[in-house]
Amino acid sequence: VVRFNYTEKGKWFEKVKTFHNEVVRTLNGQIFRDNDWWQRLEDREPEDHFVVSLDADGLIEGYMRYNTKDETFRIKDFYSINVHSDRVLWGYVRSHSSQVEEVVGTMPAHSSFPIIFKEPNVERKVYFDKMIRIVDVEAFLKLYPFVELEETLYVKVNDSQAEWNDAFFQIGLDGSVEKVLDAPGDKVLEMDIGAFSTLMVGFHGIDWYERNGQAKIAPLLIPVWRKALAVGYPSINENF
Template identity: 35%
Template sequence: MKYDYRLIREDEINQIVKIRDYCFRYQYTGNYLEDFLHWAKICKTIGAFDGEKLAGQVMVFPLNMTIHHQPFVMGGISFVATYPEYRNAGVMKHLLIRCLEEMRKQGQLISVLGPFSVSFYRHFGWDLFFDKVHYTFPIDLFNTKKGDMGHLERFSYTENREQLELVKELYHTYALQTNGMMIRNEDWWKRLELRQPDASFALSIAEDGQPQGYIRYIMNGQTFEVLDQVALNLTAEQALWEFIKVHRSNFTQVTGTAAVHQSFGTQWDDPQFKKEIVHDKMIRIVDVERFLAVYPFQGLTKRLYLKVRDAFAPWNEGVYRIDSKEVTRVSEKDVSLDECLMMDISSLSSYLVGYHALKWYQYQGKASGSEHVLKEWDKVIPKNQPQFYGHF
């Protein structure tokens, strides 16, 4: 059967809502529905149509993130859905290929998604790039010694809301200092508010009057849930944990998320509490040539060559010459493969964002090249592990 793959029009958004509700087995109502409809209007949603009926869809969120402290335009893949009668017919394959074409057209050089199946999306060129830990610990884990909370201001979306602007600025500063963070625009801050309107904030203020850290949190029964935690320095981090600690008469446990590489909790006297490692984010380079042209190589002085394999974005296939002035596609016959680093698009994507060192990819059979080539590449790739906490 032949399907029509195209962008879904605004007057067809009702079909987006219906397929989402059916495939995800629960309906959005209230604030969640308001948020979804807002994003349905500003996203590029690719649909597979059987006549006038929507058979499957993929939404591409217009987002931004940092890679080694540099902002990149990113396409966030979400609400991937196909009605059961159209599954196992190649619909999703064609939708994802069409999405890659659309993201390239929109200048979204990279793409991020939360996979329902890692192996499925690896097949199409995405790969894991962030290991997250979900933590849960009893609040009496904190020692009873009084710490220094410093100057801390508490507010919510309904009380002292003007402080929210300071939080937004603080988050943006932190995001630009951190590899892999999503850059939040006003639409995203509105989304957080719509989805968790009861959240509260605690803002740590330094001695010079400047914000230095914050948490966004909700109090759910006997649980203190940390939704967001940003600290520009250790003083701010300790002040925020002291703020959480003084709630110990109100709650029995604290939950939240952190990056695995931060070794969360080991700074405390008793770090043996429940931690669950989650691999829930994957990344893909959409346009290799344009991505490499703006990638923040460090100390690039020698010419490098890269051979890329990409079965689903043919514009990425080929050999690239990289030097301090430009990135150029070259004919494979003009370059000795002994000079090339060779990787497929999925491994290359996670490598360049800092997930693992090149030696790891070589060991796993995901990168090949001479020892000299591997050494030269290792010199110029920044060594910053990523953090990504956005959910879409």
């Protein structure tokens, strides 16, 4: 492993920043950090430390940002691309067992990381502390990576706060998107902006929203939308 802090960054800090953006590129909901973002983290928490796991060729395969205070090991970032780096980083945490009483950190609600431990002694608390809202539905849909479009899709978004979103949207077989004045009733998915926003980032599948009364959709359209939308539970490890 390689260890450093903000006062002894050296070459490894730049490598960690590059590695971080390479990893989050594969994750749904994570944010790319530019230099200003890293500087803000340093300004807020200058006492943080870094530990980096390297492979046999000296390349980064995982890193952790953390600090230890009042007998607590507090994990701020934990990014890893394989089991080896998982074990290296958790082994590093374990090496502090004589100095700390507890280890705390934040993980996505769907994470099953305790299963990698032989005898996990983990207390989990679930917080719904994040939200998402699509500000411009048309622009969002034009950038969305639809997976498989079997037919032209129509969605009616209800948005009482942003009139430009309160409309019908047509999604063509080629992924093109445009506002339309109306659409065939049996071909329309209708949702409020809040539920539609969480649907489009993968919080739940279309079936869940229909079952819970947050989506009006003909039963035959459910599998069509299921094939069209990307799968992947969103997670975010940032505070603004």
